[in-house]
Amino acid sequence: MEKVLRTKWYGETVKTLQINGKSERTRHCYARAVRMLIQYFGKEPDQITEDELRDYFLYRKNDCNWSSNTMKICYCGIRFFYAHVIRREWHIFKILKSQKEKRLPCVLSRKEVYAVLSYIHTLHNFTYLATVYACGLRLQEGLHLEVSDI
The missing domain is CATH 1.10.150.130 (Tyrosine recombinase, N-terminal domain)
Structure with a gap:
């Protein structure tokens, strides 16, 4: 049935x-x-x-x-x-309403940040990612970052 x-x-x-x-x-x-x-x-x-x-x-x-x-x-x-x-x-x-879950962002420790950056072998990419992380840029801000901005 x-x-x-x-x-x-x-x-x-x-x-x-x-x-x-x-x-x-x-x-x-x-x-x-x-x-x-x-x-x-x-x-x-x-x-x-x-x-x-x-x-x-x-x-x-x-x-x-x-x-x-x-x-x-x-x-x-x-x-x-x-x-x-x-x-x-x-x-x-x-x-009926479904509340969105509010999750806190995952914050990496200094040691974890260094571990991630240590896998980047080109100076260009390392500099870019270190700058984005150090400045706390959002995705779109990081994507539109230019050398003249620094």
């Missing part, structure tokens, strides 16, 4: 995603989110209630410890499925 459900709804989702012009990677991620939802409940997705869906999202976030990026893909995939395949607009889709 589960395979029949998965094939029917999975196929509909993939077709709708293709018609909608989503990229191949997006289609894969969204379809996987729908497939996991169907596997979790083991019943037709059009029989899943809004409260059950809310509990599913809480389960994935709290019990499975999914990251905010994974949760965002899950939200978007299931929201797309219910909006475009099943054609249901639920309040839960209006309130």
Whole structure:
């Protein structure tokens, strides 16, 4: 029974995603989110209630410890499925938010910086990378750096 459900709804989702012009990677991620939802409940997705869906999202976030990026893909995939395949607009889709993870940048120690720079054998590249690092330049600033700037 589960395979029949998965094939029917999975196929509909993939077709709708293709018609909608989503990229191949997006289609894969969204379809996987729908497939996991169907596997979790083991019943037709059009029989899943809004409260059950809310509990599913809480389960994935709290019990499975999914990251905010994974949760965002899950939200978007299931929201797309219910909006475009099943054609249901639920309040839960209006309130879903996935916060971005704020990560601190990795700061290298002096020893680590010297270790990285020691692998650079040309004076030109060594000077460029040492200057970019010492000045704390961002990627675009480093790419547009010219000799006259120094």
